[in-house]
Amino acid sequence: MPTFDFQPLLWWGLPFAAAPVVIHLIxxxxxxRVKFAALEFLLASQRKYRTRVLLKExxxxxxxxxxxxxxxxxxxxxxxxxxxGTLFGGGRTLHxxxxxxxxxxxxxxxxxxxxxxxxFDRARSVADRVLAExxxxxxxxxxxxxxxSALASGTTDAxxxxxxxxxPGTVGAAREDVARLTASAxxxxxxxxxxxxxxxxxxxxxxxxxxxxxSDFRARDWLAAEETVASLRRLAAAGADLRLVDCAADAAPxxxxxxxxxxxxxxxxxGVLLPWDVTVRNVGAEAAHDVQVELREDGAARPGLxxxxxxxxxAVTRRFETRFTRAGSHAVDARLxxxxxxxxxxxxxxxxxxxxxxxxxxxxxxxNADRAGDAFYVAAALAxxxxxxxxxxxxxxxxxxxxxLDLAAFDAVWLLDVNRLDAPEIAALETYARAGGxxxxxxxxxxxxxxxxxxxxxxxxxxxxxxxAGPVDLLPDTAVNPVPDLVVEQHPxxxxxxxxxxxxxxxxxVGRFMAVARGHDADAGLRRLLSLRTGMPxxxxxxxxxGMVVAVLTTxxxxxxxxxxxxxxxxxxxxxLEGHVARGRHRGAAPIVGDPLVVELDRTIDEPEVDFVxxxxxxxxxxxxxxxxxxxxxxxxxxxxxxxxxxxxxxxxGTERERTLAVNVDPEEGRLERIGRPRLDAALAGIPxxxxxxxxxxxxxxxxxxxxxxxxxxxxxxxxLVAEQLLAHAASYHPRRRGA
Numbered sequence: 156m157p158t159f160d161f162q163p164l165l166w167w168g169l170p171f172a173a174a175p176v177v178i179h180l181i182x183x184x185x186x187x188r189v190k191f192a193a194l195e196f197l198l199a200s201q202r203k204y205r206t207r208v209l210l211k212e213x214x215x216x217x218x219x220x221x222x223x224x225x226x227x228x229x230x231x232x233x234x235x236x237x238x239x240g241t242l243f244g245g246g247r248t249l250h251x252x253x254x255x256x257x258x259x260x261x262x263x264x265x266x267x268x269x270x271x272x273x274x275f276d277r278a279r280s281v282a283d284r285v286l287a288e289x290x291x292x293x294x295x296x297x298x299x300x301x302x303x304s305a306l307a308s309g310t311t312d313a314x315x316x317x318x319x320x321x322x323p324g325t326v327g328a329a330r331e332d333v334a335r336l337t338a339s340a341x342x343x344x345x346x347x348x349x350x351x352x353x354x355x356x357x358x359x360x361x362x363x364x365x366x367x368x369x370s371d372f373r374a375r376d377w378l379a380a381e382e383t384v385a386s387l388r389r390l391a392a393a394g395a396d397l398r399l400v401d402c403a404a405d406a407a408p409x410x411x412x413x414x415x416x417x418x419x420x421x422x423x424x425x426g427v428l429l430p431w432d433v434t435v436r437n438v439g440a441e442a443a444h445d446v447q448v449e450l451r452e453d454g455a456a457r458p459g460l461x462x463x464x465x466x467x468x469x470a471v472t473r474r475f476e477t478r479f480t481r482a483g484s485h486a487v488d489a490r491l492x493x494x495x496x497x498x499x500x501x502x503x504x505x506x507x508x509x510x511x512x513x514x515x516x517x518x519x520x521x522x523n524a525d526r527a528g529d530a531f532y533v534a535a536a537l538a539x540x541x542x543x544x545x546x547x548x549x550x551x552x553x554x555x556x557x558x559x560l561d562l563a564a565f566d567a568v569w570l571l572d573v574n575r576l577d578a579p580e581i582a583a584l585e586t587y588a589r590a591g592g593x594x595x596x597x598x599x600x601x602x603x604x605x606x607x608x609x610x611x612x613x614x615x616x617x618x619x620x621x622x623x624a625g626p627v628d629l630l631p632d633t634a635v636n637p638v639p640d641l642v643v644e645q646h647p648x649x650x651x652x653x654x655x656x657x658x659x660x661x662x663x664x665v666g667r668f669m670a671v672a673r674g675h676d677a678d679a680g681l682r683r684l685l686s687l688r689t690g691m692p693x694x695x696x697x698x699x700x701x702g703m704v705v706a707v708l709t710t711x712x713x714x715x716x717x718x719x720x721x722x723x724x725x726x727x728x729x730x731x732l733e734g735h736v737a738r739g740r741h742r743g744a745a746p747i748v749g750d751p752l753v754v755e756l757d758r759t760i761d762e763p764e765v766d767f768v769x770x771x772x773x774x775x776x777x778x779x780x781x782x783x784x785x786x787x788x789x790x791x792x793x794x795x796x797x798x799x800x801x802x803x804x805x806x807x808x809g810t811e812r813e814r815t816l817a818v819n820v821d822p823e824e825g826r827l828e829r830i831g832r833p834r835l836d837a838a839l840a841g842i843p844x845x846x847x848x849x850x851x852x853x854x855x856x857x858x859x860x861x862x863x864x865x866x867x868x869x870x871x872x873x874x875x876l877v878a879e880q881l882l883a884h885a886a887s888y889h890p891r892r893r894g895a
Contacts, residue, residue: 175220225872249364250296252299252300254282256302259496260338262371262403262495262827275402285298285367286329290326300333301316303344309350340796341820350382363396369400370399375823387839387842397845399844399846410443411825412435413436414472414822415489424509429476437466438827441467442465446462446465448473448491449491452486481508488501488503489502503817512548513566515562515567518552519554520601528571529571532713533729536726537729566733572599574601588704594705596706604625620704622672626668628666629666639660644683651727662722668716681696702736746816748818748820752800755786755788763779763780765778765780765789769796770800771798802816
């Protein structure tokens, strides 16, 4: 309800408004009634017009009283206080301002409206207005201001403007600090900011509290946000007055670069074509047409990509290729044209390019076996020669090498028709796979189903994906129109073979394979790549730890099949399979803004000091490496902006090393869907709060401390004086001038 506010010392002037009444009463006491017979006719006339005269006198008396009251009120400077102003009452009150500075607050969806600004600009205006009103009101006011990104640390000292009393000096300094605030590149929702505030207020029982949550209220932050709702419920239970101020406009079309990475986890080698996938998402309500994506390699422009159409609320992926001529660390950028939110239009990917990529091939054949065995065909497919460089360098070793070599140095491990593995060899292989390594098994005449089940499968706890029943012959298809022996499943590795009556498939003949034990083809996590025309699986995969294990239930050499004998699909599928199983090792960290950067070092060859070059100005931050749970590493504690970071250090032999690291914004923050008031009410059911649009609290609207009434009172005083003169003239006696 609206209320009035006055200067208290001038209230004593209001009794003077009764002066006209007192004067009138005094004048009544002065009159003495004298009877005079000649004036009886005048008394009769007075009785006739008495009511009209009395009404004029009463109105005149009220007008004169109102004139004096208006003069006193104008001196008292009253204000018409609205509901917002009641929060700045005369008691002791703590105002906690939580300002959302996530990069979605840079949304300029409302820029087409007259006087509109980005959501963060409106948030600063709201914070500035609240602070200004604190200095204009009475009582013991206190305030503190924090941003979502700073409060994401969860520490109580993360408020950029700490708790302090509201005085003209402190409020002025705080308003200057608010004016200098800028939106961050982080994706920091209200969860941690509210939790930190609730912890602070729970630790004390002091003044009344008003919590101002100034945000854009995106759906991703408020739908299924149990922790956020719980913090608001704690604040409401503690007696806090919750004020939710919405600074965003209706969501506008927005495109974002959601992903930029080497295709299928492919490894990068110098001089080898490397496929990349770039994914652009349209979070708008209408389709986007003719979208151009600018691409750069190590800062140099290269031909871009064109997306003919991106449907609404959908993502489209396009592929391009790069060829890095030198080994080392490289960066690739993908940029979209400007739209509602600029921060998610750029994505950077960093990749380490090697001279060669080592692949370990474990050959189960005896040392004096035919050199055209399984290892020959696998190595020839992975490294066809200079005419088709792949960057892969197969290294053929016997099974005992698994226990003696550092498997982490290899992109993947291929085991070809191995008779048996000892416990140390199995342990080393499982450790490698759990850490993200890829393992491929080919079976054959030397493979023993019982040994595989006992040592490698172990009832599903081991490395091998399926239990085996034993070798089985695939009888020839004697039909008039025989079907191919291989059936392609939905899997990226064999996508090149997909299609009806693929001639590459027609040429493959399988004579023998290792059958899977009955009933185990539907195990959780198991996926087929290829099947036989009988419905039996031929190639299956299953995750193991962070890695991937693939079992090919036939030979690599043309012993149980003819696939490797001159069929070009053999080379294509094995190269795809290598990239697929090795993707766990290539899936490096993808830090987003706010995350730390970590550079692993080798203390035996590297010096501990690392210089991190921070964009955009190239500021150098030196960090000293320290021992970690995983080894020895230098750490940049936090990142504030997206882009390419560099880490430089020296080795003990004096050579310099440099590595590029990519930091990007969280693409989820670019989803601009609004929760809306109905869904917000449902999410906060049972929690009392007030919801306002930022425009309702802007300077163009009524003051939170109250609208001054001095001008209306002065205008009213002028009107009352004119009316008093006119009425006084009408109520008094004026003899006619002679000749009128």
